[in-house]
Amino acid sequence: MPNGRSSWAGRILALLAKDLRAEYRTRYAVSAVFLFALTTLAAVSFSLGAGGLPAHYLSVLFWVILFFSALSGLAQSFVKEAETKTAVTLKLAASDDVVFFGKWTFNLALMLGLEIVLIPLFLIFLNAQLARWSLFLSVVVLGSLGMVSATTLIAAVIAAAGVRGALFSVLSLPVLLPLLVPLVRVTEICFPGGAQGSGIPELRLLAGYAVVVMAGGWLLFPYVWRE
Amino acid sequence: MWWKYLTGAAMAGVIVAAFMLPAPQIQIGDASRIFFFHVPAALAGFVAFVVAAVYGAVYLKTRNLVADRRAAASAEVGLTFSTIALISGAIFANVTWGVFWNWDPRETTLLAVLLVYAAYFALRQAVGHPSTRARLSAVYILLGGVAAPFLFFVLPRMYVSLHPRDTLVSGGGEFAMTLPVGLTFGAAMVTYVLLYLWLFQLADRAGRIKEELDYQREHVL
Numbered sequence: 473m474p475n476g477r478s479s480w481a482g483r484i485l486a487l488l489a490k491d492l493r494a495e496y497r498t499r500y501a502v503s504a505v506f507l508f509a510l511t512t513l514a515a516v517s518f519s520l521g522a523g524g525l526p527a528h529y530l531s532v533l534f535w536v537i538l539f540f541s542a543l544s545g546l547a548q549s550f551v552k553e554a555e556t557k558t559a560v561t562l563k564l565a566a567s568d569d570v571v572f573f574g575k576w577t578f579n580l581a582l583m584l585g586l587e588i589v590l591i592p593l594f595l596i597f598l599n600a601q602l603a604r605w606s607l608f609l610s611v612v613v614l615g616s617l618g619m620v621s622a623t624t625l626i627a628a629v630i631a632a633a634g635v636r637g638a639l640f641s642v643l644s645l646p647v648l649l650p651l652l653v654p655l656v657r658v659t660e661i662c663f664p665g666g667a668q669g670s671g672i673p674e675l676r677l678l679a680g681y682a683v684v685v686m687a688g689g690w691l692l693f694p695y696v697w698r699e
Numbered sequence: 700m701w702w703k704y705l706t707g708a709a710m711a712g713v714i715v716a717a718f719m720l721p722a723p724q725i726q727i728g729d730a731s732r733i734f735f736f737h738v739p740a741a742l743a744g745f746v747a748f749v750v751a752a753v754y755g756a757v758y759l760k761t762r763n764l765v766a767d768r769r770a771a772a773s774a775e776v777g778l779t780f781s782t783i784a785l786i787s788g789a790i791f792a793n794v795t796w797g798v799f800w801n802w803d804p805r806e807t808t809l810l811a812v813l814l815v816y817a818a819y820f821a822l823r824q825a826v827g828h829p830s831t832r833a834r835l836s837a838v839y840i841l842l843g844g845v846a847a848p849f850l851f852f853v854l855p856r857m858y859v860s861l862h863p864r865d866t867l868v869s870g871g872g873e874f875a876m877t878l879p880v881g882l883t884f885g886a887a888m889v890t891y892v893l894l895y896l897w898l899f900q901l902a903d904r905a906g907r908i909k910e911e912l913d914y915q916r917e918h919v920l
Contacts, residue, residue: 625842629835633826642821646814647842650849653807654857673857681849688845692838695759699834 483566487574491549492581500552501582505545509590512537517597527666530600531659535652538590539619540641542583546623547640549575550631559631563697572624572693576686579620579627587612601664607671608662614678615655621682622647625689628696651681706893713890716883723880730794733787735884739891741784741809746892747777748812750899751819752844755837767833768910770840771823772902776895778816785809808854815843 478486495501516533525533553559562571591612594600602608626643633639658674660666717735722728754770757763788806789799800806822839826832 622842622846625838629822629838632831633822633835635825639821639825643818643839646811646818647846649807649811649814650846650854653804653854677849677853677857681846684845685842688842692841695834696838
C-alpha cells in the first residue's frame with residue numbers, strides 16, 4: 473500500500489490495482505459475469521434471433537442481460553474482502569473515501585469490460601444494427617455509472633450482513649428501477665425502427681441519478697464500513 | 700388522544716361526502732370518486748417512507764434502537780398504505796380502461812416503492828444482530844430515499860401517462876375542483892395522514908411489547 477504522502481487519487485488507483493491483480497489471479501467475478509452474459513445471450517439468440525427483432529425487444533433484452541450479468545458479479549468486491557478476512561486490514565490501511573471510490577472504480581472497470589465484450593456480440597448474435605451510436609454509447613456509460621454507484625454501497629451492506637448473493641439482487645433492483653426504465657426507453661431510440669425522440673431528457677435523468685446516488689453512497693458508506 | 704376521535708369522525712365524514720357529492724369528473728362518473736381514497740393513501744405511503752428514512756438517520760446519529768424500531772413501524776404502515784394505493788389504482792384502471800395493469804409509468808414507480816419496502820424487510824429478516832440490523836436497514840432506507848424522488852416525481856412526469864394529471868400541483872386539469880370537492884379532498888388528505896400516525900403509534904407499541912416479550916423469554920423464563 474502507498475505511503476502517507478501519496479495523493480488521494482494515487483491511493484484509489486493503488487486499491488484498484490490491488491483488486492485487479494487479485495481478480496486476475498482467481499478470475500472469479502470476471503468469469504461469473506462474462507459466462508452469465510454469454511449464456512443468457514446465447515439462450516436468447518437461440519430462441520429469438522432468427523428473424524430481426526423489433527427495436528423495443530432488442531432494447532429490453534440488452535438491458536436485462538446486462539443488468540443480471542452485472543448483478544451476478546458486482547457484489548464480489550466487498551464479499552471477497554469479508555470472505556478472505558482482509559476487510560480489517562483494509563479498514564486500517566485506507567480511509568473510507570479511498571475504499572469506497574477504489575471499489576467503485578473496480579466495479580466500473582468490470583462493467584465497462586463486460587459491455588465492451590457484450591455489445592459487439594449482442595449485435596452479431598441478434599442481427600441488430602445501431603442507428604445512433606453516440607447516443608447509445610453515452611447511454612451505456614451513464615447507465616453504468618449509475619448502476620455502479622448504487623451497487624457499490626449495496627455490496628458493502630450485504631458483505632456487512634454476512635449473507636450470500638441472492639439478497640444482493642433483491643436489494644439492488646428496487647433502487648435500480650429508476651435507472652432501468654429510462655435506459656430501456658432511450659436505448660429503443662437508438663435502434664432503427666424504434667421510438668422517436670432526442671434522448672436528451674433521459675440523458676439528463678441518467679446523469680442526475682448517477683450523481684445523486686454516488687453522493688448518497690459516498691455519504692452513507694462510512695456507516696456500513698465502520699461499526 | 701382526542702385527535703383519534705377526530706380522525707374517526709373525519710374519516711366517516713369523508714366517506715359519506717365522497718359518495719354523496721356529485722362525481723368529481725363527469726366523463727368517468729362514479730369511478731372518479733376513487734380520487735378521495737387513492738390519492739390520500741399514496742400520500743400516506745410517501746409520508747411513511749420519509750418518516751422511516753428520518754428515523755433511520757436518527758438511528759445512525761444516536762445509535763438508539765428505539766429509532767430503529769420506529770423506522771420499521773413506519774415502513775410497515777407505509778407498505779400497507781402503498782399497497783392500498785396500488786390496488787385501488789388497479790381497480791380504477793380496470794373500470795376506466797379495461798385492464799388492471801398496464802406498466803404505466805405511475806403504476807410502475809409505485810410498484811418500485813413497494814419493492815423498496817419489501818427489500819427493506821428482506822434485509823431486516825436476513826440480519827440477526829440488532830445493532831447491525833438497525834445500522835444496515837437505516838443505510839438501505841436512506842439509499843432508497845435518495846432514489847425515491849426519481850420514482851415519485853421525476854419518472855411519472857417524463858413519460859406520457861394515462862394517469863390523470865395532478866390537479867393540486869399543476870392547477871386546473873380534468874377534475875372539477877368545486878369547493879365541496881376540494882374541501883372533501885383536503886379533509887381526506889389530512890385524515891389519511893392522521894390515520895397513518897395512529898397506525899404508526901400502534902405498530903411502534905406492538906414493536907415495544909414484542910421486544911419486552913423477547914427480553915422476558917430470554918432472561919426471566
